[in-house]
Amino acid sequence: MFNDFFNVVKLRFNGTADDEPAPLFKCPRCQNTSPLNRYEELHRVCPNCNYHGRLSATERIAITVDKDSFQELDADMISCDPINFPDYTEKQEELRESTGLKDAVITGTAYIRGIKTVIGVMDSRYMMASMGSVVGEKITRAFEYANENNLPVIMFTASGGARMQEGIVSLMQMAKTSGAIKLHNDAGGLYITVLTDPTTGGVTASFASLGDIIIAEPKILIGFAGRRVIESTMKQRLPEDFQLAEFMQEKGFVDMIVERKKLRSTLANLLSIHGYSEKEV
């Protein structure tokens, strides 16, 4: 959550320079504080309640793949403004500047314990990782690349859904990505989805739900329609755990819930079980 950042900053500035207190992390879920470096060591997992904080795409890649093995695909692709939406171009320029990202997904090839795979990671700092032309095109190309080279694909999803500012063009990215996944699937390729916080809207209704194996991090949000939308339009009170990973697993839409510290080894084993093996780097 964005709150992480503010909590950390606030606590830092509350300390005085003289006693140099260690920076603290206040968990947005359990409200307990712990040393920030401990939280970071655990790759942004709260040591008290196992809350899994959001990672940037670069951080996610760093803790998932073999050191220095990531090679980015389509690194320079940026979005245009297909429906001439007011301020969209400016907003993107600002975001590119502040996040260092070009858009909401990074794709590439990498090795996990020596096994080569195509990998895609969404980054919620960029317009809530909404799917517009660039996200759609990069994911589609990633699957096409995997298909041509007989590689598996691992997608870390996180998204608020379709990118409204690209109108109908963003909706069509659901068809484009799903089509490429279907061809990869029909050719026998393995596709593993790792759902991270939050995976919603048009991304849930396309590539996030099409994995051969669907993994989720604990307690993350997974859904098609948002909680607020459902509550306001349907006048329904929703249970506390509604749309959390555990709830969605109980309903039959998630294969396994895997803690962050076990993800890398789980992915390596799943690739290996499916016959993908170590190749010379």
Next chain:
Amino acid sequence: MENNKTAWERLAIVHTKGRPTIRDYIPLIFTNFYEMHGDRHYGDDHAVMGGIARLNGTPVTVIAQVKGRNLNENKECNFAMPLPEGYRKALRLAKQAEKFHRPVICFIDTPGAHAGMEAEERGQGEAIAKNIAEFMTLRTPIISIVLGEAGSGGALALGVCDELAMLENAQYSVVSPRGFASILWKDASREQEACNIMQVTAEDMVRLGVAETIIEEPLGGAHNDLDKISENIKEYLSLKIQEKCQKDIDELLKERYTKFRKIGEFQE
């Protein structure tokens, strides 16, 4: 065709009481229509109907979202907002069409997929995703027509096709204009402004490569002459079904993939 209307004015026509729905069109376009019910897993969703029929004698599968013509009908069909089992029924019938080499005709007419607890519990996202992926490689021709509103993934789940036609006043959008205003500006009352900037009209769809054809409506809208609009739809379908059925299926699938593959604007 009437070229001087704003998107908002066209939306008003789509919302006019008496705008024909799929139940009006079926007897005027098809013969021997037999409706089929249920997804074989959970139940029968009334927001999606489907069945088999003949179009000029040729067997076809028809799948459609169902709007009501009055409040009671709308309660019955949930205002054309399908539940996951509606999409799964659609997929079942599409697969049946593939097996028996019948072309599929989809009629899209929905403000969006149902947003509710039961829809989430039964996998609304998964149901839509599955349809999109499976329709992409369905080995039989698919023609889709937007009759009124086509909103979000709930429309796209019947919208992966070889050709998409829009009725002249119909609209296709990433989310309803109201939802759009609410999400982007936190103010649903700006729906008119949203509607006019979102680029949702039939003409927009053709320009953006989403639709191929616009079917002309009678002056003032489809409700003014049901026979005429039905005739126009039938004429379009007769032409297209024949054209697509003559194509090599692998060629057709390649073209279907390319149709969607090329949508998007980016620089590198």
